[in-house]
Amino acid sequence: MKDYFAEQSQEEANKRVRKRKMLDKFFQGAMFLCTIFGIVMLAVLLIYVLQEGLAWLDFDFLTSYPSRFPEQAGLKSAFVGSIWVIGLVALISFPLGVGTALYLEEYADQNSWFFRILKLNIANLAGVPSVVYGLLGLAVFVELLNFGRSILAGAATLSLLILPVIIVAAQEAIKSVPDSLKEGAYALGMTKWQTIKAVVFPYAAPGIFTGVILALSRAMGEAAPLLIIGAAGYVPFLPRGPFDIFTVLPIQIFNWTLRPQSEFHHVASAGIIVLLVVLLTANGIAIILRNKYQKDID
Template structure:
């Protein structure tokens, strides 16, 4: 005789097997997180231990040397990195915020060209960085005649991270409750007054966090800058936007390629400096997020 099951009994049977599956899934997630953290800690520990003999003032006060690793430093690479990332931020952040404001507040999604813009922004965020290097070489360096200079590297890296800034700014603007806009408009404010005085101040935490994280990606890029003539050995600091330059990733790449152990130690010490700059940028992002964050 067949045994009839009620809906209640089916639910009870399913609930009995659910805790086992949930526990197994949670353990799998924790194991994945633990493996990632173990490798990260091991990598950081190796870099710190390897580079500790050269973590002194010589590293940021001396210029590079191709002969003696004991007196070689990374002053020109550190200065070039600050130049490039500052100009990248100057170009990317205002452009990305303006694009996000247009797409979220003004663009008509029923128009085909706005849909094409949104589709291309999503696609550009996934393009490999070397493609942007080729683009910068062919258009910015040669067609526009800017050459292998700081401004060329900054514009190229700006194009690389611009989609990330736009996406982050759009998400931050979208998170502002519609009631804020409606209340401002109801009180007689124009659309631009509503955006500039209500929406943008409330979006600062998300915009700042996304922008700094995007710049953190740009500061570690080496592939596009190899296409743009970033010189691996420069004994002077850039004195303008059209000057030759080098950056920390290129300098690290050059030292690692050397055969002598002293240059490998220098490379590890330079990695620590690069990580310190990244940590400082991320700390600023966290501070801005906590300083201006609002709960609705």
């Protein structure tokens, strides 16, 4: 009888193992198909954009102002406006995001209720839709602080959008620093700030810079928050300061897609190609910086 029950138990165990293996293979196949579907759709979209826009992409397109004539339309003011906005976003978000991450990981009491609430809210803010940040920017920066519909208002709004992403990325990079390195620095008589400056930040720099540049890339592709705060769809001049009105590449592309003439749709595709090149360049810079600092650490 014992042998019979042992055989039955072994047979049931084998059935469960076979069932788990089948479910594992099914899940693996489903995820593979989802990945292939996403890649194929992305490839189709890229091919369509390239076919529509390459013929319209030339030097004059990059150096001309927007126009109501598609043959004369260009990206000059939108490109310069994007540089203005992203430059200010970097100046605002980098010190605030990295400084917040350093405070949370190195100075804050991680067992306190304040730390737990702050960490939870930062994680939640990273998933808030960008439109909500646009409404916040409109209420605070445009109306309350009276920045107007300016570059500074747009940069401050986008900084709020990417700050949670930068903070989380910087926190993870700082957590990766081995405790033995910090303890060794303390043993040599370094203060906490000297340890952060000479040990923690250099070791965490690859992860921090990667997170910051990827967050800036996201900000560069955002249009909804800037539309809400009142970024212009047509700017026939270059901005001269942070309080000038502005437009950026995504908004200019969006404006062209709304035109009824089919030629403007080709112009919009050319603008998408330029935006893709800029974003890929930013991601390439992130990879180069990460590899460079990683080699220095090794």
